Amino acid sequence: MSRYQEKSVHRQLLFEKAGFSILTVLTILTVLPIIAVVIYVIVLGSSAISWDFIFEMPMDGMRAGGIWPAIVGTFYLTLGTAIFSVPLGVAAAIYLSEYAADNQVTRTIRLAIINLAGIPSVVYGLFGLGLFVIFLNFGTSILSASLTLSIMTLPVIISTTEEALSAVPQSFRVVSVSLGATKWQTIRRMVLPQALPGILTGIVLGLERAAGETAPILFTGAAFFLPRLPNSPLDATMALPYHLFVISTQVPGMPIQIQYGTVMVLLFFVLIMNLIVTVIRSRARARRQW
Amino acid sequence: MDKIVVENLSLKYSDGTESLFNINMNIKANLITALIGPAGGGKSTFLRMMNRLNDLADVKEVTGKVLIDGENVLDPDIDVIALRRKVGIVFSRPLPLPLTIYQNLTYGLELAGEKRRSVLDEAVERSLKLAELWDEVSDRLKDPASALSGGQKQRLCLARSLVLEPEIILLDEPTSALDPVATAKIENSLVELKKQYTILIAPHNTQQAGRIADDVAFFLQGKLIEFGPTEIIYTRPTDQRTQDYITGKFG
Numbered sequence: 001m002s003r004y005q006e007k008s009v010h011r012q013l014l015f016e017k018a019g020f021s022i023l024t025v026l027t028i029l030t031v032l033p034i035i036a037v038v039i040y041v042i043v044l045g046s047s048a049i050s051w052d053f054i055f056e057m058p059m060d061g062m063r064a065g066g067i068w069p070a071i072v073g074t075f076y077l078t079l080g081t082a083i084f085s086v087p088l089g090v091a092a093a094i095y096l097s098e099y100a101a102d103n104q105v106t107r108t109i110r111l112a113i114i115n116l117a118g119i120p121s122v123v124y125g126l127f128g129l130g131l132f133v134i135f136l137n138f139g140t141s142i143l144s145a146s147l148t149l150s151i152m153t154l155p156v157i158i159s160t161t162e163e164a165l166s167a168v169p170q171s172f173r174v175v176s177v178s179l180g181a182t183k184w185q186t187i188r189r190m191v192l193p194q195a196l197p198g199i200l201t202g203i204v205l206g207l208e209r210a211a212g213e214t215a216p217i218l219f220t221g222a223a224f225f226l227p228r229l230p231n232s233p234l235d236a237t238m239a240l241p242y243h244l245f246v247i248s249t250q251v252p253g254m255p256i257q258i259q260y261g262t263v264m265v266l267l268f269f270v271l272i273m274n275l276i277v278t279v280i281r282s283r284a285r286a287r288r289q290w
Numbered sequence: 291m292d293k294i295v296v297e298n299l300s301l302k303y304s305d306g307t308e309s310l311f312n313i314n315m316n317i318k319a320n321l322i323t324a325l326i327g328p329a330g331g332g333k334s335t336f337l338r339m340m341n342r343l344n345d346l347a348d349v350k351e352v353t354g355k356v357l358i359d360g361e362n363v364l365d366p367d368i369d370v371i372a373l374r375r376k377v378g379i380v381f382s383r384p385l386p387l388p389l390t391i392y393q394n395l396t397y398g399l400e401l402a403g404e405k406r407r408s409v410l411d412e413a414v415e416r417s418l419k420l421a422e423l424w425d426e427v428s429d430r431l432k433d434p435a436s437a438l439s440g441g442q443k444q445r446l447c448l449a450r451s452l453v454l455e456p457e458i459i460l461l462d463e464p465t466s467a468l469d470p471v472a473t474a475k476i477e478n479s480l481v482e483l484k485k486q487y488t489i490l491i492a493p494h495n496t497q498q499a500g501r502i503a504d505d506v507a508f509f510l511q512g513k514l515i516e517f518g519p520t521e522i523i524y525t526r527p528t529d530q531r532t533q534d535y536i537t538g539k540f541g
Contacts, residue, residue, distance in 0.1 A: 171385050178343055179398035180375045180454065189397075194388060 041263050048261025057227060062247050063254055067262055072229050073142075073237035074211055074269060077221070080146025080233070081153055081210040086203055088150070089157030093199075096158070097165040098187055110162075117155035122215035124152040129219040143233040145221025149210040156206035164198025165191060196284045204277040208270050214241040224250075240266040293319035293458065293488040294340065299354035301335060303347065309512045310335055313354070317505070322480060322489040324503035324520070326496055327535065331509040333492040337460045340490065341377035342370050358458070375402065378451030382463035384443030386435035386450075391427055394435045394446060398454045413453050421449035422479050441472025448479060452487075459483065461491040465498065477502050496536055500524055508532045 056066030100106040128148025138144040168191050176186040192199075214222075222242040230237040244262050247254050294317040301310040310332045317323050325333040338344045339356055342363060355362045363373050375398070387394050395414045396404075404410060414431065418424035423445040427438070435446055444464060451459055461480070465473040473494070480489055481502055493499040499506055500520060507517040508529075516523060516532045527533045534540055 171381070171383070172387060174343065174346060175381070175385050175387060176397070177346060178341065178374055178379045179401065179450065180371050181398075181401050182371065185401055189401075190387065 038267065041260055041267060045257060045260030045262075045264040048255075048257035049264060053258075053261055054265065058225065062225065062243075062251055063258070067238075067240070067243060067265065069226055069229055070238040070240045070243040070262070071265060071269070073222075073239040074241070074266070076142050076230065076237060077145055077149060077217065077239055078207055078211045078273075080142055081149040082203070082207055084147060084150035085153040085157055085206065085210075089154050089203075089206070090161050090199060092154070093158045093161035093165060094187060094192075097162045098183070098191070110159075113155045113158050117159065119152075120215075121152060121213050122218075124148055125216040125219050127151070128216060133220055139234060140219075140223075140236045141221050141234045142230060142237050143221075145217040145237075145239075146233075148216045148220045149213065152213070152216055153206035153210045156209065157202050160202025160205065161195070161199045164195040164202065167198060168194045193284070197281045200277050200281050200284070204273055208273060211270060211273070212241050212266065214245050217242060240269065291319045292316045293358065294490075295355075295357040295360075297355040297357070299336075299339065299356060300352070301332075301339065301344070301349060302351045303335075304350045305348065310339075311512045313514045315507060315514060315517055317488065317490065319488045320484055320486075321504040322484050322491060322502050323505045323507065324499035325490070325492045325507050325509055326499050327509035327515075328540070330511075332512040333509050334462050336509070337379070337462050337490060337492060339364070340458065340460055341374045341379055343374075343379065345370065375454045376456050377458040377460060378454060378456035379460040379462065380444070380447050380451055380464045382466045384440055384447055384467060386438070386443050386446055389435060390432050391435050391438070391446060392431040394450055395453050398450065402454065417449040417453040418446075420452050420479065420483060421445040422475055423449055439472075441468050441475065444468055444472065444476060445479070448476065452483075456487065458488045458490065461489065463492050463494050465494045473498075496538075508535060510535070 053066045054071065055068050057068060059065030096106065096110060100109075125148065128144055128151070132138045132144035132147050133140055136144075138147075172190050172194065173186050176190045177183070181189070210216075217239055221236055222239050223236040224246055226236065226238050240262060244259065244266065247262065248259055294315075296313050296315040296317070299310055299313040303309065307330070313336065325336060327333060335344065338347070339352075340358070340363070344352075352364060354364070356364050358373075358377070361368065387397060389397065392414060395417060396410045399410055399413055404413075415424060415428075418427065423442060426442060427433075427446075435443065438446060444467070448459075448461075448464070465476050468476070477498065480491070483489065484504075491499075491503070493503070503520045505518065506520045506523040508515045508523065508527075508531075510531060516527055516529045523532065524536055527536065
């Protein structure tokens with residue numbers, strides 16, 4: 001047996017085991033807080049959950065009754081954000097990834113988009129107040145809030161979509177073009193279907209953030225209390241995150257299970273979005289072969 | 291008859307690699323013309339000029355003419371889509387699209403507006419037979435192309451370029467990723483195909499060119515050193531560098 005064999009194998013195996021254990025522990029440490037939060041919320045909030053809590057109007061200064069208008073409001077805001085930000089974001093990403101020349105201007109735009117994702121959400125809120133509420137005179141409304149949330153969501157959608165597009169092998173594009181496809185045909189028939197799972201991930205990440213944000217809608221569309229459902233995009237609306245802020249800080253004598261019940265509903269709202277996208281994504285993945 | 295006439299063709303990439311210098315060449319119809327020479331000598335670039343695939347690359351400057359049936363395909367005003375349907379290409383790595391076997395073949399036809407199921411079915415069968423793949427896949431056309439073996443994938447790619455009924459087929463080292471058996475199958479197909487098509491191939495090695503090519507062009511560092519019938523180039527080359535390359539003194 002050569003002198004190189006025996007010596008190192010033992011130590012390497014030891015390192016391997018130690019490294020594996022450390023990674024396992026670290027993974028558990030990352031997941032634990034999330035599980036803890038969810039359990040905490042369920043323990044404190046589940047007693048509030050009932051048919052009436054979800055589908056009734058708030059009563060008694062929001063200390064009783066349900067949170068239906070906030071649920072509906074968050075649904076409208078998320079939908080509105082999706083309507084504006086998804087087409088615009090995906091189109092911008094397609095342009096940046098497939099059409100724009102790789103020069104200084106493009107790189108600067110890309111950098112700006114990445115930086116936009118790091119801007120504190122309250123800044124978007126103030127920007128939305130200035131542009132949509134006051135200057136464009138949309139008022140404090142679902143429209144203004146959705147547009148503000150869209151601007152906040154766009155960088156996330158653009159950068160993840162661009163990443164998904166550039167992950168599609170260049171060779172598919174060359175083959176497609178060599179078979180007589182135009183650039184757009186290549187993008188629509190070859191690139192987009194392959195990138196779809198990644199694009200969906202980006203969209204849902206962006207929209208989840210929008211659904212849970214308080215600051216951007218604070219000045220642009222959120223109502224403290226509205227005894228009815230909004231009936232036009234120009235109405236203000238209640239929304240789950242803002243409602244939570246209100247009942248946690250502004251209303252004395254608020255029963256704690258209502259606060260945590262609201263959190264639970266918000267969590268489930270996001271969870272359902274996630275589930276829907278996961279199903280679509282896994283279907284798209286099943287079709288993808290490379 | 292000259293199918294392709296190349297006049298004073300020069301090309302520079304933006305990063306300065308693999309240029310072409312003043313290439314003049316007449317390529318005859320219904321023959322296999324092989325482009326041989328060391329890597330980086332401009333063979334791929336030359337091939338991709340024929341169907342303007344270099345439009346996708348970062349090309350700085352092109353001068354000269356490439357006349358196919360008398361039409362200069364480097365003219366910016368020509369219908370480049372029609373050109374690519376007329377001049378098919380097979381790449382060095384088997385690159386099936388992430389679709390089924392059937393869809394790989396109909397992709398180009400559907401882009402060309404063909405929707406009739408019977409026409410598509412017939413074209414699929416015809417091209418697979420030409421590429422000698424029909425017997426192996428006829429019962430599983432709906433399977434993903436990725437499930438095929440390397441050699442089958444490459445024959446699928448050959449069939450895919452044939453399905454559009456081109457007149458010229460470009461092959462850029464089509465057998466470099468294949469084993470000898472798969473290579474032999476492709477070579478047999480090509481010899482059969484030249485009856486109907488004009489074939490331009492950058493072969494995997496000089497032996498392959500010797501086996502199948504009618505004419506051989508020797509490219510070295512972007513220049514066409516020598517061009518002529520295979521038996522002359524292989525037995526009595528006029529240029530010393532051609533001789534050295536063919537006898538394996540450098541590669």
